Amino acid sequence: MRVISLSSLVALAAPLASAFTLSAPTNPTSGEITEIHWGFTATDPATFTLFLVNSTQAFDLKATIGQNLQTSLGEITTLWPVLPSGAGYQLRAVDVTNVDRVLAFSPAFAVSA
Numbered sequence: 001m002r003v004i005s006l007s008s009l010v011a012l013a014a015p016l017a018s019a020f021t022l023s024a025p026t027n028p029t030s031g032e033i034t035e036i037h038w039g040f041t042a043t044d045p046a047t048f049t050l051f052l053v054n055s056t057q058a059f060d061l062k063a064t065i066g067q068n069l070q071t072s073l074g075e076i077t078t079l080w081p082v083l084p085s086g087a088g089y090q091l092r093a094v095d096v097t098n099v100d101r102v103l104a105f106s107p108a109f110a111v112s113a
Contacts, residue, residue: 020044020071022091022106030113031082036065036091037075038104044071048093048103052081055108056088068096085113 019041028034036050050065063081083089087110095101 020048020093020104022093022104024091024107024109025080028080028089028109028111030080030085030111032080033077034080035075035077038071038093040071040074044103045095046071047096049096049099051092051094051099052083053090053092054086054088055090056086062089065091080111083111083113085111 019039021039023037023039025034025036047068048071049067050069051061052063052065053060054062062083065078066076069076088108089111090108091106093103093105095103
């Protein structure tokens with residue numbers, strides 16, 4: 001019988017993981033223009049969908065920021081949705097064909113009104 005350790009499985013899975021990263025927007029304000037930046041590698045999907053969520057509230061999806069965004073752009077400028085001020089907001093990049101496949105989360109950030 002052959003035993004495979006957990007560390008071996010993690011090492012094998014590491015190259016399959018996405019290198020996609022999302023930055024928290026700087027001082028996002030409800031209803032104002034903001035820039036969103038991300039990092040990527042050649043192995044990441046060519047497009048993605050971007051959600052705004054708040055993990056401190058029930059039904060955490062607050063808005064769809066963009067669908068079929070071109071990964072290679074590395075950034076977008078967008079009108080921020082009108083939101084209540086508060087903390088715990090995050091951006092969530094997901095696969096365009098399977099929103100349950102999360103590519104990346106941004107660090108948590110606060111939105112001001």
